[in-house]
Amino acid sequence: MPERTQVGIVGAGPAGLILSHLLHMEGIDSVVLEVHTRKYIEERVRAGVLEQGTVELLTEIGVGDRLKREGLVHHGVEFRFQGQRHHIDFQSLVGRSITIYAQQEVVKDLVSARLASGAQIVFEVADASVHDLTSKTPKIRYRKDGIEQELVCDFIAGCDGFHGVCRTSIERNLTIYERTYPFAWLGILAQAPPSSEELIYANHELGFALLSMRSPEISRLYIQ
Numbered sequence: 088m089p090e091r092t093q094v095g096i097v098g099a100g101p102a103g104l105i106l107s108h109l110l111h112m113e114g115i116d117s118v119v120l121e122v123h124t125r126k127y128i129e130e131r132v133r134a135g136v137l138e139q140g141t142v143e144l145l146t147e148i149g150v151g152d153r154l155k156r157e158g159l160v161h162h163g164v165e166f167r168f169q170g171q172r173h174h175i176d177f178q179s180l181v182g183r184s185i186t187i188y189a190q191q192e193v194v195k196d197l198v199s200a201r202l203a204s205g206a207q208i209v210f211e212v213a214d215a216s217v218h219d220l221t222s223k224t225p226k227i228r229y230r231k232d233g234i235e236q237e238l239v240c241d242f243i244a245g246c247d248g249f250h251g252v253c254r255t256s257i258e259r260n261l262t263i264y265e266r267t268y269p270f271a272w273l274g275i276l277a278q279a280p281p282s283s284e285e286l287i288y289a290n291h292e293l294g295f296a297l298l299s300m301r302s303p304e305i306s307r308l309y310i311q
Contacts, residue, residue, distance in 0.1 A: 092118040092207075095227045095240035097215060097253050099128055099208055101190060103246030104197035108148055111204055118238055119208045120215055120229060122247075125198060132276060133190035135301045136286070139183040150196045159187035159300070161285050168290040189301045212236075217243055217256045270294070275308040276301070 094110055096103045099121035107117045121128065137145075142158070145151040162184050163176045177184050201208060215229040220243065227238040245253025254261075281300035289296045294311035301307055 089226070089237040089239045090118070091239050092116050093241045094118075094244055095225075095238045095242070096120065096244045096246055097217070097227065098245070098247035098251060099123075099194075099198070099210070100246060100248065101193050101197065103244065104194065104201060105144070105148070106244055106246060107201055107206060107208075108150070108197065108204075111201070111206060112148065117206070117244075119201070119206070120212045120227060120238070121208065121210050122212055122215065123210065125208075125210050129191055129195045129198065131191055131194075132301075135187055135189045135299065135307060137186045137188055137193075139185065142186050145193070145196070150200045153192070153196055154186070154188050157188065157192070157302070159303070161185050161187060164286045164288065165283070166288050166290075187300055187302075215252050217245070217253055220256065270311050273310050275306075275310075277306045277308065278304060279306050280304055281306045 093115050094106075094117040096107055096117050096119045099119050103119055103121075107119050110117045123131075137154075137158070142151065142154065145154055162178045163174055164185075166173045166175065198208065209229075209231060212229040212231050215227060218226045218228060224239050224241070225243045227240065227243060229236050229238075243253070245251060245257070247253050280303060281298065283298055286300075287298040289298075295309075296311065297309040299307040299309070
């Protein structure tokens with residue numbers, strides 16, 4: 088017999104996990120399907136800057152304790168161009184701030200919170216596909232440990248990103264706007280203390296650069 092849930096969520100990134108947690112708080116069942124292992128998603132390096140609204144949301148839903156302890160609160164950023172330094176003070180301008188806290192740390196907190204509440208997160212699924220999207224019982228089919236599975240849902244949430252299966256499944260109903268820029272990024276993650284307490288965005292005739300960080304011991308650097 089197919090498994091049944093109210094909301095089937097494809098993707099255990101921050102979007103899928105937060106959605107699952109918010110639904111849980113409203114008494115709505117969900118199942119999260121993820122192609123990778125738990126270890127992989129909790130170690131995968133992604134973005135590291137959280138806007139204040141995100142920090143407030145994570146705190147409100149009960150997953151902000153470690154974020155408060157370990158996050159680096161920045162009250163501004165610095166821009167450098169034409170040989171000059173320009174500090175943008177968020178507090179004096181809008182009374183808000185940003186927090187440096189790596190995405191994989193957010194994912195760790197969310198996974199722990201979801202599993203502690205008895206949520207079902209299915210890791211290492213293969214060949215996931217979505218079906219009957221316009222019906223009252225859309226379905227997600229996938230393989231787990233070599234066994235074909237089907238999840239019948241009231242709703243499906245595609246939280247598996249640009250390259251995921253959900254986007255291509257509804258692409259014929261989308262209007263896609265694309266702009267290709269004639270440059271690329273080189274990102275460097277270094278086990279070295281950041282040389283600045285705040286982010287520095289720099290513009291130069293040879294290109295753009297960013298000094299960022301993930302923790303007091305880890306620097307994240309970008310050059311165009």
